[in-house]
Amino acid sequence: MLTGEWLDIGWADEIPVRGSRTVQVEGGDDIAVFRTGDGRVFALADRCPHKGGRLSQGIVHGGAVACPLHNWRIALATGEALGEDKGCTPVIPVKLSGGRVLICRASTMQAAA
């Protein structure tokens, strides 16, 4: 049982502000780990709920990321499309510990399923 295990993926400072880095998941979607302008960190499956655009290549505005393909805005905290658009991408629990970014390993496995 992997519940409660956290995977250390590196320093928060190494994630570009208003940008992201990706974590590869064997057999599943990559995970996009975002850093907001005010230093918060979020993780989502790297797949837009519209047509699968790579959210990691989008720009973070406030608490959302704009998909690079058709500009849907996806809330980083919930994975839900904002405005008129409907859809949701999986959220990966993430926490900071001493400046390191930890993502929930069990959720990573679910995202890969």
Ligand code: FES
């Ligand atoms: S694929 Fe993301 S907005 Fe269309």
